[in-house]
Amino acid sequence: MLRIAVPNKGSLSETAAEMLAEAGYSGRKDSRKLVHADVKNDVEFFYLRPRDIATYVGSGALDVGITGRDLLLDSGSDAHEITHLDFADSTFRFAAPADGDISEIEHLAGKRVATSYPTLVDGFLRQRGVEAHTVKLDGAVESAVQLGVADAVADVVSTGATLKAAGLEIFGPVILESTAVLIGAPTKHEGIERLIRRLRGVLVARKFVIMDYDLPAAQLEAAIAVAGGIESPTVSPLRDEDWVAVRVMVPSDDANTIMDRLYELGARAILVTAIHAARL
Numbered sequence: 001m002l003r004i005a006v007p008n009k010g011s012l013s014e015t016a017a018e019m020l021a022e023a024g025y026s027g028r029k030d031s032r033k034l035v036h037a038d039v040k041n042d043v044e045f046f047y048l049r050p051r052d053i054a055t056y057v058g059s060g061a062l063d064v065g066i067t068g069r070d071l072l073l074d075s076g077s078d079a080h081e082i083t084h085l086d087f088a089d090s091t092f093r094f095a096a097p098a099d100g101d102i103s104e105i106e107h108l109a110g111k112r113v114a115t116s117y118p119t120l121v122d123g124f125l126r127q128r129g130v131e132a133h134t135v136k137l138d139g140a141v142e143s144a145v146q147l148g149v150a151d152a153v154a155d156v157v158s159t160g161a162t163l164k165a166a167g168l169e170i171f172g173p174v175i176l177e178s179t180a181v182l183i184g185a186p187t188k189h190e191g192i193e194r195l196i197r198r199l200r201g202v203l204v205a206r207k208f209v210i211m212d213y214d215l216p217a218a219q220l221e222a223a224i225a226v227a228g229g230i231e232s233p234t235v236s237p238l239r240d241e242d243w244v245a246v247r248v249m250v251p252s253d254d255a256n257t258i259m260d261r262l263y264e265l266g267a268r269a270i271l272v273t274a275i276h277a278a279r280l
């Protein structure tokens with residue numbers, strides 16, 4: 001049985017559970033349950049704190065897990081990143097009071113930096129020869145400066161709203177671009193390939209839609225230049241020989257722009273449908 005670590009709470013847990021459900025796995029029904037076996041698919045899920053997942057997978061106790069790239073790197077574990085999962089995108093940045101005297105990484109020398117990711121931050125500062133003191137906090141790191149326990153922070157930034165509300169401003173280089181990732185144990189379990197294929201299928205189903213349209217045959221090359229599909233569009237004859245029917249996968253975010261451009265080329269009856277599952 002493939003043993004899979006999934007986040008039991010926090011920002012990653014809901015989407016991770018949704019993706020596994022879309023990949024055809026059964027999940028726990030009761031949010032307090034810590035283990036769930038999906039016997040039909042020969043996998044067992046362990047619901048763990050996101051921060052602990054890399055430790056379990058790196059030790060080989062579990063075969064694979066879903067966590068954040070920032071948490072993986074901060075853990076220092078032997079687990080490795082297999083693939084990104086396209087959610088929980090964030091950057092990891094330094095920030096300090098907007099009107100203060102810290103605006104470059106060098107200004108952190110001798111200062112206190114609050115963070116929930118001390119290994120990551122210490123390593124980054126050391127690499128750049130800056131000697132600062134990290135203050136380890138569990139969360140709500142943005143309040144540390146206002147409350148006087150630190151001079152600057154290093155934390156996850158998504159919209160930037162939390163930093164702004166705390167009167168802090170980003171400075172210095174990007175410490176890390178993070179995202180949710182699938183991580184694997186040092187020794188590979190044979191069942192992992194099927195899980196990866198299923199999750200990649202979910203990513204495609206989430207990211208792409210199918211577009212069907214009818215087009216004057218003479219415009220085919222121009223239309224393919226607008227939307228070329230993943231490999232090559234399906235082109236079928238219509239009863240009227242001057243027209244063809246085209247089917248192509250397009251990124252869902254671009255669907256409306258592509259429809260506009262195809263319409264301008266003469267395409268008609270443009271239909272967009274969702275993909276429920278995919279194996280490319």
Ligand SMILES: Nc1ncnc2c1ncn2[C@@H]1O[C@H](COP(=O)(O)OP(=O)(O)OP(=O)(O)O)[C@@H](O)[C@H]1O
Binds near residue numbers: 011050051089090158
């Ligand atoms: N606002 C956010 N946007 C995107 N990703 C985020 C955000 N906040 C946290 N993350 C990501 O979620 C992961 C942290 O998981 P964790 O469960 O600790 O989230 P959390 O929301 O901080 O949970 P907690 O309830 O303990 O605060 C990290 O990979 C981090 O980059």
Ligand SMILES: O=P(O)(O)OC[C@H]1O[C@H](OP(=O)(O)OP(=O)(O)O)[C@H](O)[C@@H]1O
Binds near residue numbers: 141157158162
């Ligand atoms: O840039 P933003 O969109 O404002 O998001 C970033 C904030 O989100 C997370 O906090 P979370 O809600 O997880 O609380 P925490 O600090 O207690 O972990 C993260 O730690 C930042 O504080």
Ligand SMILES: [Mg+2]
Binds near residue numbers: 139
């Ligand atoms: Mg958080």
